Amino acid sequence: MFNPFAKKSAETAPAHVEEKKTAPVPVEEQSTSWTQRLKNGLAKTRQQLGGQLSALFGGGKIDEDIYEELETILLTSDVGINATQHLLAQLRARVKRQDLQDTHALKGALRETLLELLSPLQQPLNVKTHQPFVMMIVGVNGAGKTTTIGKLAKRLQAEGNSVLIAAGDTFRAAAREQLQVWGDRNDVHVVASESGDPAAVIYDAVNSAMAKKIEVVIADTAGRLPTQLHLMDEIKKVQRVIDKALPGAPHEILLVLDANTGQNAVNQLKAFHDALGVTGLVLTKLDGTAKGGVIAAIAHLSQQSARQIPVRFIGVGESIDDLRPFDAAAFVDALLDD
Amino acid sequence: MLENLTGRLQGVIKNLRGQARLTEENISDAMREVRMALLEADVALPVVKDFIARVKERANGREVLQSLTPGQAVIEVVNDELTELMGKANVGLNLAAVPPVVILMAGLQGAGKTTTSGKLAKLLKEQKKKVLLASADVYRPAAITQLQTLAKQLEIDCFDSNPQQKPLDIAAQVMEQARKSYYDVVIFDTAGRLAIDEAMMAEIKDLHTFLKPTETLFVVDAMQGQDAVNTAKAFGETLPLTGVIVTKLDGDARGGAALSVRHVTGKPIKFIGVSEKVDGLEPFHPDRMAGRILGMGDVLSLIEQAHKNVDMAEAQKVAEKLKSGAKFDLEDFKAQMLQMRKMGGMSALMDKMPAQMAGMAQKVNMDDAEKSMRRIEGIINSMTPLERRKPELIKATRKQRIAAGSGVQVQDVNRLLKQFEETQKMMKMFSKGGMAKMMRGLGGMMGGKLPGM
Numbered sequence: 001m002f003n004p005f006a007k008k009s010a011e012t013a014p015a016h017v018e019e020k021k022t023a024p025v026p027v028e029e030q031s032t033s034w035t036q037r038l039k040n041g042l043a044k045t046r047q048q049l050g051g052q053l054s055a056l057f058g059g060g061k062i063d064e065d066i067y068e069e070l071e072t073i074l075l076t077s078d079v080g081i082n083a084t085q086h087l088l089a090q091l092r093a094r095v096k097r098q099d100l101q102d103t104h105a106l107k108g109a110l111r112e113t114l115l116e117l118l119s120p121l122q123q124p125l126n127v128k129t130h131q132p133f134v135m136m137i138v139g140v141n142g143a144g145k146t147t148t149i150g151k152l153a154k155r156l157q158a159e160g161n162s163v164l165i166a167a168g169d170t171f172r173a174a175a176r177e178q179l180q181v182w183g184d185r186n187d188v189h190v191v192a193s194e195s196g197d198p199a200a201v202i203y204d205a206v207n208s209a210m211a212k213k214i215e216v217v218i219a220d221t222a223g224r225l226p227t228q229l230h231l232m233d234e235i236k237k238v239q240r241v242i243d244k245a246l247p248g249a250p251h252e253i254l255l256v257l258d259a260n261t262g263q264n265a266v267n268q269l270k271a272f273h274d275a276l277g278v279t280g281l282v283l284t285k286l287d288g289t290a291k292g293g294v295i296a297a298i299a300h301l302s303q304q305s306a307r308q309i310p311v312r313f314i315g316v317g318e319s320i321d322d323l324r325p326f327d328a329a330a331f332v333d334a335l336l337d338d
Numbered sequence: 339m340l341e342n343l344t345g346r347l348q349g350v351i352k353n354l355r356g357q358a359r360l361t362e363e364n365i366s367d368a369m370r371e372v373r374m375a376l377l378e379a380d381v382a383l384p385v386v387k388d389f390i391a392r393v394k395e396r397a398n399g400r401e402v403l404q405s406l407t408p409g410q411a412v413i414e415v416v417n418d419e420l421t422e423l424m425g426k427a428n429v430g431l432n433l434a435a436v437p438p439v440v441i442l443m444a445g446l447q448g449a450g451k452t453t454t455s456g457k458l459a460k461l462l463k464e465q466k467k468k469v470l471l472a473s474a475d476v477y478r479p480a481a482i483t484q485l486q487t488l489a490k491q492l493e494i495d496c497f498d499s500n501p502q503q504k505p506l507d508i509a510a511q512v513m514e515q516a517r518k519s520y521y522d523v524v525i526f527d528t529a530g531r532l533a534i535d536e537a538m539m540a541e542i543k544d545l546h547t548f549l550k551p552t553e554t555l556f557v558v559d560a561m562q563g564q565d566a567v568n569t570a571k572a573f574g575e576t577l578p579l580t581g582v583i584v585t586k587l588d589g590d591a592r593g594g595a596a597l598s599v600r601h602v603t604g605k606p607i608k609f610i611g612v613s614e615k616v617d618g619l620e621p622f623h624p625d626r627m628a629g630r631i632l633g634m635g636d637v638l639s640l641i642e643q644a645h646k647n648v649d650m651a652e653a654q655k656v657a658e659k660l661k662s663g664a665k666f667d668l669e670d671f672k673a674q675m676l677q678m679r680k681m682g683g684m685s686a687l688m689d690k691m692p693a694q695m696a697g698m699a700q701k702v703n704m705d706d707a708e709k710s711m712r713r714i715e716g717i718i719n720s721m722t723p724l725e726r727r728k729p730e731l732i733k734a735t736r737k738q739r740i741a742a743g744s745g746v747q748v749q750d751v752n753r754l755l756k757q758f759e760e761t762q763k764m765m766k767m768f769s770k771g772g773m774a775k776m777m778r779g780l781g782g783m784m785g786g787k788l789p790g791m
Contacts, residue, residue: 076383078563081374141586141614142448142559147478171614172453173487174480181479225589228614258448262380262563262594285447288532294563 057107062095066103070110077293080263083300087113111332117299118328123310125252125280125325127161127216132209134217134242134249136202138235138272139256141223144284146175148256148315149218150182151323157186161215166205167192168238171222179220186320198222198234199241206245219250226271236275254312256282259292266297269309284315287322295331350375365397365412372416380594382567385423385601393419420628423597428623429581429606431462435552438470438516438524442549444542444573445557447530450585452481454557454611455527456488457619458583463494467522472497472512474505474545475529485527492616495521505529505541509548526551533572546577553580555608558599560587566595567602574603585611588618600624666762668726672718675711713746717754720744729755 056069067088074084094100094109127133135152139145146169153163165188169175176192183190191205202219209217221238224231242249255278257265272278286292295311302308311326350371353364369390376386396415433439441458443451452473459469471489473496475481482499489496497512509526516524526549531538546554556579558566573579582599587610600607607622718726720743725732732740732755741748 072383075377076564078380078565081378140561140589141453142450144448150479172484173491174484177480177483178478225586225614227589258559258561260446260559260563260565260569261561262566263378264380264561264589265563268561285532288446288534288565288569 057103060103062100062103062106066106067092074293074296078262078297079293080266080297080300083117083297086300087117087296090116114296114332115328117296117303118332120303120308121281121295121299121311122326122328123308123312125312127156127252130248130251132164132206132214132217132246132249133251134206134209134219134246135252135254136219136221136239136242136250136276137254137256138221138276138278139223140225140258140268141172143223143256143258143261144282144315145169145223145256146178146182146220148254148282148284148313148323149179149220150186151315151320152313153182153188153218154186154320155323156216156218157188162213163188163216163218164205164209164212164214165190166202166217166219168198168202168220169222170196170198170201175220175222199238202238203241203245206242206249210246226268226275232271232275239276252280252312253278254280254282255309256284257294259283259286259294259314260288261294263294263297265294266301269298269301273307273309278309280310280312282313282315282323283311283326286314287317362398365394368412369394369397376594376597379597380561380563380566382564382594382598382602385567385598388601389419389423417628420597421625423601424622424624424627425600425606426624428621429608430621431608432552432580433467433523438513438521439553440513440549440551441523441525441553441555442542442546442551442577443525443527443555443557444577444579445530446532446559446569447478449530449557449559450611451530451557452485452488452527453614454583454585454609454619455485455525456492456494457611457616458609459489459494459523459525460492460616461619462523462525463492468520470495470497470512470516470519470521470524471527472508472524473499473527474508475527476501476503476505476508477529481529488616506544506548509545513549533569533576539572539576543576551580554578555581555583556599556603556605557583557585558595560584560595560610561589562595567598570599570602574605579603579605581605581608583607583609583611583619584622588612588614668718668721668729668758669723671758671761672715672726675715713744713750714754714757716744717741717746717751729758 056066056073070091071084071088074087075081079087090113091106091109094113095106098105098109100106100109127135137145137149137152149165153165157163165179165183167176167179167190169179170193176190180190180192182188191201191208193201193204198221205217205219208214219238219242221235222231224235226232239250239253253272253276255269255272257268261268269278269281281298283292283295292314298309298311313323314326314331316322316324350368353368353371372393373386373390376389377383381389393412393415396419397412431441443455445451452475455471455473459471462469471485471494473482473485475485476499482501486496486498497508497515499508499512505528512524512526515521526545528542528545529538531542533539554577556570556573556577558570562569570582582603582605584595584599584607607624609619610622612618612620717740720740721732725736725740732751737748737751741751744751
């Protein structure tokens with residue numbers, strides 16, 4: 001039933017085999033402008049969301065059907081029921097206030113509404129506040145923590161910081177090796193130990209960073225589901241131990257969220273925030289067909305609870321340069337523009 | 339798992355049950371709630387629409403409106419449709435081919451393919467199969483090492499893939515080794531890939547063509563959102579999938595993906611991942627999952643777990659009791675608690691208990707829950723055998739005696755009795771309604787056949 005898709009991959013199949021040869025090692029791509037990159041990364045999202053939207057915003061009167069259609073689109077983008085209803089209410093209010101008549105104007109109003117919701121989340125990460133600046137990376141299994149750390153280390157290094165990675169995922173098989181490969185690629189030292197206690201590994205890393213006057217420590221942790229209470233306790237302990245090594249640390253606790261995640265992302269944020277006090281988010285895998293609309297759900301939640309947890313970075317591709325600071329305007333534009 | 343969806347639907351059910359007469363209007367109201375609950379649970383919108391339409395149609399039909407307990411009948415319909423949505427019965431692995439039988443794993447990045455490959459290998463090893471694990475993930479750093487480490491832990495052979503090689507070459511070598519060393523099953527793990535990454539999709543297609551797997555399993559994360567359907571669709575079009583494995587269902591994800599994926603691919607969900615541990619892979623039973631979602635508890639899986647961990651006689655006793663719902667008394671209540679403790683993993687067990695009991699445990703943390711379980715045990719121990727069989731006897735003075743005997747307040751005794759009453763009600767409901775069907779299955783199981791695949 002989904003012929004267009006199948007056909008496409010069949011037609012282009014022979015070409016891929018050729019391309020594949022270069023794929024194994026992520027090569028740095030020619031530097032396109034970052035908006036372009038984000039747009040490329042979000043291309044599919046835009047096709048889905050934007051395509052539907054431009055059909056919707058093609059002109060004509062604003063009526064109930066339009067709102068219903070919009071609700072469907074938002075819901076299928078993982079915006080979630082509460083945030084969707086909030087957005088639509090805001091949109092309706094805006095339409096009434098500004099006396100908008102046709103659907104062209106509605107698009108502008110939607111952009112502003114989305115922007116209003118998302119721009120408070122745009123606060124870049126500043127690692128200059130402390131030295132060493134200790135970051136702890138947390139999240140559920142398979143969210144992309146280790147890959148994000150690789151990209152982040154590269155990025156911070158390019159900005160002129162010395163970086164140390166602590167391989168705190170002592171649970172999953174070969175997590176340490178995975179980090180080590182990332183470290184070798186970018187010439188970043190990785191502190192690891194054969195087995196054992198994540199807190200101890202990270203403690204050593206922080207001490208080593210202080211001794212060597214390294215500026216940023218990125219601590220990996222094992223993926224955990226918030227329902228595993230003993231693991232949540234364990235990570236609290238890791239945090240306490242870091243504080244012991246360097247009072248006041250960790251300075252940043254980054255929660256890594258998979259853009260494919262649905263409304264459970266909200267639960268994840270709640271749980272990790274309750275346990276640790278999350279200070280920033282990273283949204284990964286935005287290059288898939290996932291729409292990352294759950295950001296809006298999160299923004300809506302933080303609006304209500306007055307605890308703004310900014311989105312520090314988004315991951316829009318597999319190569320090492322594809323981790324970018326979150327830019328609300330660009331994000332919304334990429335979603336709505338064709 | 340699934341508590342949130344369960345909680346929502348419970349509310350709907352409670353309301354419906356309270357209705358003496360069902361009108362089109364209150365069915366509509368209820369369906370609106372169901373729609374919200376399903377959407378919040380990340381069930382894909384088209385699937386939700388379909389589902390609601392079918393339930394509505396049936397709920398307005400004669401079987402429901404003429405039923406003596408229309409509320410109950412609607413719940414039956416929802417239960418039926420949920421089961422239908424997830425596939426009718428458990429479908430096991432198909433290993434009926436000339437060995438080595440190949441199982442190909444596919445899915446997005448981070449879905450849990452490698453971990454699941456290991457778990458699956460362990461399951462098959464327990465069935466006395468000679469299993470070879472192999473990884474063709476030459477992209478993610480240390481992915482091959484991950485599978486090798488896992489294999490070593492499980493004492494299962496793992497092909498020594500070289501990340502410099504092309505996946506197709508690896509596949510050729512793996513098959514050669516498998517044939518030479520007479521392996522029964524080869525589990526072939528692949529790199530995570532996006533459905534829109536055409537090059538990668540072409541690669542797995544080539545792998546599939548070469549390996550001719552008997553099973554091509556799509557691994558999907560239970561936490562996936564609305565996009566799950568698109569991904570599943572795209573994979574389903576590139577590869578002739580034979581089944582689905584839903585992972586990370588032990589989180590608090592609402593499992594909407596599980597509901598959608600089956601609907602979209604038309605392929606059965608064969609297993610679910612319910613724990614980080616290597617034995618945390620369970621066969622998937624749609625009927626039981628539907629019960630779980632509706633908060634009726636998954637007593638069957640609970641009993642199966644008992645089969646595995648507690649002695650047979652004990653399990654049978656509980657099952658017998660449960661079968662005759664009315665007779666469910668405080669002894670059984672206590673026995674249940676005891677078993678739970680024997681079987682470890684409180685949270686895993688709570689998933690399978692009726693919602694009221696699970697809800698009671700949800701409010702407190704697990705340590706407190708353990709404590710309160712011990713307390714409940716203490717209270718029940720302070721009752722006479724007669725009181726345990728006929729809790730309705732327990733009035734003011736008896737309560738005071740029991741409270742003093744177990745060192746608690748009268749309120750605690752009251753609370754326990756209330757909880758028990760709710761559980762008993764639940765059990766009664768089973769024996770009248772959906773449970774009857776489940777129990778027929780149970781009869782077969784008790785006949786000695788081992789549960790599972």
